Amino acid sequence: MFLVNVALFGLIVIFTMLLAKGEKRVELLGWICVAFAVSVFVAPLSIMKLVIQTKSVEFMPLPLSLFLTFTAISWFSYGFAKKDKYVMLPNVLGILFGFAQIILYMIYKGEKKIIQEAKLADHIVSVIIPSESEGEVVGKVKPEKNNHGGEGNKGRNGTQEEVEMSHSVV
Incomplete structure (x- = not known):
């Protein structure tokens, strides 16, 4: 310079x-x-x-x-x-x-x-969370579409997942 x-x-x-x-x-x-x-x-x-x-x-x-x-x-x-x-x-x-x-x-x-809240809303995904007692599913899994036309982030098993998290899990 x-x-x-x-x-x-x-x-x-x-x-x-x-x-x-x-x-x-x-x-x-x-x-x-x-x-x-x-x-x-x-x-x-x-x-x-x-x-x-x-x-x-x-x-x-x-x-x-x-x-x-x-x-x-x-x-x-x-x-x-x-x-x-x-x-x-x-x-x-x-x-x-x-x-x-x-x-x-x-x-x-x-x-x-x-704007920050809107950005965060784009990153909300769902998670499968088995309960400790009976193995119930309290969350849901579905593919996530990102802004680039592709699928969302890959989960642990390499599949595309949308994970929705909240502060309290029942």
Whole structure:
């Protein structure tokens, strides 16, 4: 990663030194920096998509979203004070995406338990439990279909079984 960063920085320096002079060099470098800054703020879009699909904020921590938003606001303010469009422009996106992340967090923050319970429900299976007195069966065995179209987990004898467990066995 270090080499990639050094090589990329070196390419940017060489690229800007060879292709532009004076104010054009500053403008070219400004747009390169805008591209990198926008990529930083666009990166969480995949996580935002995952939050919407799963209705869970498990993979989008609130402190990260808050501090990215605060950073974007700070840099936008600096760019505005200096009247530097190369600093202001990407941070407008940062502010918008940051607020979108915070709003998504507020919408889906209570949904985490529901998702976890739904995941657990997919793993409920039945077990044959013979009673000690007469060998009665108090559970049941049936094939389990998993989400991948195949059968469930294999039991001790190598057969496909669905095992349903509860806290108390009668």
